[in-house]
Amino acid sequence: MHSNRYTFLFAAAISVITAILLAFTSESLKPLQEANVALDKKTSILRSVRFEGTDRTVIENTYASQVQEMVVNSKGEEVSGVKTEDIVVKNELAKPVGDRNLPLYVYSGEADKKYYVIPLYGTGLWGPIWGYIAIENDFNTVYGSFFDHKSETPGLGAEIAEKPFQQQFQGKKIMDDDNQFISVNVVKAAAKVSFGDEHRVDAISGGTITSTGTDKMLKVCMEPYLAYFNKLKTK
Amino acid sequence: MSVETTVEAPKATKKEALFSKKNRRALFDPLDDNNPITVQVLGICSALAVTVQVKPAMIMAVGLTFVAAFSSLIIALIRDSIPGRIRMIVQLIIVALLVTLVDQVLKAYMFDVSKKLSVFVGLIITNCIVMGRLEAFAMAQKPWPAFLDGIGNGLGYGIILVVVAVFREVFGAGTLLGFKVIPQWFYDHGYVNNGLMVLPPAALFLIGIYIWWQRSRNTKLVNVS
Amino acid sequence: MEHYLNMFIKAIFVENVVFAFFLGMCSFLAVSKKVKTAFGLGLAVIFVMVLTTPLNYLILEYMLKPGALSWISPSLADVDLTFLAFILFISTIAGAVQLVEMVVEKFTPALYNALGIFLPLITVNCSILGASLFMQEREYSFAETAVFSVGSGIGFFLAIVLLAAIRERLRYSKIPEPLQGLGIAMIITGLMGMAFLSFSGIQL
Numbered sequence: 001m002h003s004n005r006y007t008f009l010f011a012a013a014i015s016v017i018t019a020i021l022l023a024f025t026s027e028s029l030k031p032l033q034e035a036n037v038a039l040d041k042k043t044s045i046l047r048s049v050r051f052e053g054t055d056r057t058v059i060e061n062t063y064a065s066q067v068q069e070m071v072v073n074s075k076g077e078e079v080s081g082v083k084t085e086d087i088v089v090k091n092e093l094a095k096p097v098g099d100r101n102l103p104l105y106v107y108s109g110e111a112d113k114k115y116y117v118i119p120l121y122g123t124g125l126w127g128p129i130w131g132y133i134a135i136e137n138d139f140n141t142v143y144g145s146f147f148d149h150k151s152e153t154p155g156l157g158a159e160i161a162e163k164p165f166q167q168q169f170q171g172k173k174i175m176d177d178d179n180q181f182i183s184v185n186v187v188k189a190a191a192k193v194s195f196g197d198e199h200r201v202d203a204i205s206g207g208t209i210t211s212t213g214t215d216k217m218l219k220v221c222m223e224p225y226l227a228y229f230n231k232l233k234t235k
Numbered sequence: 236m237s238v239e240t241t242v243e244a245p246k247a248t249k250k251e252a253l254f255s256k257k258n259r260r261a262l263f264d265p266l267d268d269n270n271p272i273t274v275q276v277l278g279i280c281s282a283l284a285v286t287v288q289v290k291p292a293m294i295m296a297v298g299l300t301f302v303a304a305f306s307s308l309i310i311a312l313i314r315d316s317i318p319g320r321i322r323m324i325v326q327l328i329i330v331a332l333l334v335t336l337v338d339q340v341l342k343a344y345m346f347d348v349s350k351k352l353s354v355f356v357g358l359i360i361t362n363c364i365v366m367g368r369l370e371a372f373a374m375a376q377k378p379w380p381a382f383l384d385g386i387g388n389g390l391g392y393g394i395i396l397v398v399v400a401v402f403r404e405v406f407g408a409g410t411l412l413g414f415k416v417i418p419q420w421f422y423d424h425g426y427v428n429n430g431l432m433v434l435p436p437a438a439l440f441l442i443g444i445y446i447w448w449q450r451s452r453n454t455k456l457v458n459v460s
Numbered sequence: 461m462e463h464y465l466n467m468f469i470k471a472i473f474v475e476n477v478v479f480a481f482f483l484g485m486c487s488f489l490a491v492s493k494k495v496k497t498a499f500g501l502g503l504a505v506i507f508v509m510v511l512t513t514p515l516n517y518l519i520l521e522y523m524l525k526p527g528a529l530s531w532i533s534p535s536l537a538d539v540d541l542t543f544l545a546f547i548l549f550i551s552t553i554a555g556a557v558q559l560v561e562m563v564v565e566k567f568t569p570a571l572y573n574a575l576g577i578f579l580p581l582i583t584v585n586c587s588i589l590g591a592s593l594f595m596q597e598r599e600y601s602f603a604e605t606a607v608f609s610v611g612s613g614i615g616f617f618l619a620i621v622l623l624a625a626i627r628e629r630l631r632y633s634k635i636p637e638p639l640q641g642l643g644i645a646m647i648i649t650g651l652m653g654m655a656f657l658s659f660s661g662i663q664l
Contacts, residue, residue: 007318014325018332022544025336029343036346127597148350151357155287155404156433206287206433208660276642279485280586320562323583324554331547357593360550361586363486370580434657435482439650443643450638457637 038085042067047146048132049107049115050170067117068106074098076227089121089130089221097224104225107134115143118225122217125209127151129160129217133184135174139229142184145169147214157210168201174222181226186215253379261372262383265391267453271364272395273446274456278364282396283438285358289412292400293393298355300389303365304382306330307373311381314374326369331360364388399441407432464607471611477587478619478649479656484587487578488620489645497574498624502617504564504579508556509588509616513609515556516549516592517602524548549592550583557583587616623649 039056042063046053053059069084074097084103092100105117115134122129131147147160159165172184182199189202203211252258271277278299285295309329310317317325338356341349359365368388373381404410406429409417417426431437450456477483484505491501522531524541561579565572572579582588591612595605626648635644 007320010316010318011321011324014328018328018547021332022335022547025339029339032343033339033346036342040346040350123597126593150353153287154285154291158291205430273642276490277486277581279489280483283482283485320558323558323580324551327550327554327583328547331550335547357546357589360546361584361589363581363584366584367581434654436650436653439646439653443639443646443650446643446646447636447639450643451636454638457640 044146044148045105045117045132048117048134048144050144066108070104070106072102072104072228074100074224074227076231089119093121100224102224118222120217120221122213124149124152124213125157129213139233140173140175142169142172142174152210156204156207159204159207160210160214165204173198181223183219183222186211258380258383261380262387265387266394270391271388272392273449277367278362278392281358281362283435286396286400286403286438287433288404289397289400292396295355296393296396298359299362299392300386302334302359303368303389304385306333306365307368307381307385308378310369310373311376311378326366330365334360364392398445399438402441403432403437467604467607468611471608472615472618474659474662476615476619476656477590477612478616479653483590484585484616487581487585491575491578492620492624492627495621495624495628498620500571501575502620504560504582505585505616506613508560508582509591509609509613512553512556512588513591513595514606515552517595517605519548520545520596545596550589553588554583
């Protein structure tokens with residue numbers, strides 16, 4: 001049996017070594033990691049407008065030349081003086097709707113077509129899920145979507161990050177004929193619902209909680225943007 | 236709490252061969268006779284979580300083998316200086332440190348790989364195979380056998396994972412490693428994917444049946460647990 | 461009050477750690493041969509869960525979250541240590557388990573021997589770490605965390621005692637020899653899991 005003194009010293013030594021190693025790696029690798037995260041965000045935004053490229057410089061260039069960043073609020077006004085990269089969607093969601101800064105990414109495609117990309121953030125089964133959804137300039141049709149997650153179950157919840165699930169969203173509508181917000185609903189294929197097929201996509205079988213989380217995330221994150229969209233529509 | 240004091244390395248009379256009979260056993264026993272999942276009952280949670288498809292099952296198996304081998308090696312190297320009363324914290328800190336470091340490095344240099352693996356980080360740290368082998372083997376053995384034991388257990392775990400995942404992917408989704416294997420003709424004539432296969436209970440049934448098959452072939456395992 | 465009662469029931473039945481999330485499977489299957497040992501392990505899990513989840517909540521709230529350190533000095537308000545959450549959570553749990561191990565070894569040596577390696581393995585019983593991570597992810601308040609941890613612990617206790625009871629009866633059934641023991645326990649757990657799925661229809 002080791003003495004108490006030894007035990008304490010050993011514990012202290014292990015803690016110090018671990019702390020130093022962790023702090024050192026996390027500090028020295030931080031710039032690289034942050035650059036990767038920033039690039040990943042740009043890639044995700046471009047994926048939602050059906051951009052497929054993987055090359056680093058192509059992504060940076062496309063993003064710089066074709067995506068315009070802006071911030072709006074739930075009253076439909078443009079907010080100046082706030083940069084999109086300073087906004088953490090998670091923190092904004094914790095505020096009352098009226099106080100939120102809403103980042104919006106406008107992608108100019110070919111032939112003057114504009115797509116409005118809304119960032120999404122929500123909770124899956126094990127951890128956060130997030131994504132981007134691109135709306136066409138009729139402010140109704142979904143052009144594309146991209147989802148990602150931190151730790152959903154591979155093969156089940158994690159399927160939201162795969163193409164088959166994401167492609168279902170293309171061409172869906174978020175508003176009904178009376179211009180009421182219906183969102184795109186993630187529901188089981190067999191579920192009977194009051195809205196038409198253009199408002200629903202199939203949930204992932206076996207990934208119920210992640211699917212419900214995605215459904216909720218879409219509704220909660222898209223709704224505050226409607227005021228701004230309505231304003232653009234009447235212009 | 237007797238684990239760390241029981242085995243004092245015998246005063247080395249002659250140098251042991253790298254792959255002596257004992258060392259070979261440390262490596263190969265976990266593949267069947269002492270399989271971590273079906274005999275030692277370790278690492279079941281992750282076996283249910285990652286076996287819906289074959290690909291994550293393989294990634295998980297490789298990751299776990301790596302972590303089990305190197306944490307066993309490190310623990311075996313410092314086994315005599317670990318105070319018994321805080322041994323579990325020390326073991327876990329070493330495992331967690333190893334996994335976190337690898338994760339940080341991947342995040343900086345191979346971001347795409349790290350994104351795919353981040354799901355597994357938590358699963359590996361809390362995988363009871365790693366800690367189970369540290370407690371039961373590495374704390375009382377020399378580094379080299381401990382390292383082999385880590386590899387063996389990782390592989391034994393991987394075998395079950397891949398077998399279960401093949402069944403679940405083929406019958407649950409009609410694909411294998413993402414490729415369609417069940418022909419469209421079947422679907423046209425009324426075949427449907429088995430929805431049960433994607434749910435966790437299916438993995439339990441399959442492992443149960445695997446145990447049945449394994450023990451009817453290897454009768455000395457009957458009634459071990 | 462009703463909110464807490466709902467959470468409590470939900471944590472025990474609807475979101476049972478074993479049957480809904482399939483966490484803590486290893487000790488669940490390995491230590492469920494007899495009701496008596498299952499009872500002991502169940503109690504140990506409740507104890508560790510109830511001790512560590514609120515403790516981890518305090519660690520997260522007052523040490524790790526961005527701005528959490530401002531009680532020491534306002535200049536530390538920007539420090540975000542959440543990347544340490546995993547390691548600290550698991551250290552708390554390992555510490556608590558070590559404590560339980562010493563107590564059990566001292567007062568009930570019989571139980572200590574029966575639990576064997578599965579006592580230290582409570583540390584990596586993912587249901588306990590899972591409870592801490594759920595608490596962080598769902599942003600529970602302190603009171604909610606406390607209720608949730610008691611509920612989850614009881615959920616595990618209930619599950620393991622149930623399975624042990626079934627396995628004790630199974631000893632009198634004619635099961636093919638190679639399937640006896642672990643094999644049939646796995647299959648029964650699967651069936652129980654499917655039965656518990658029906659709780660998910662309850663809206664609380």
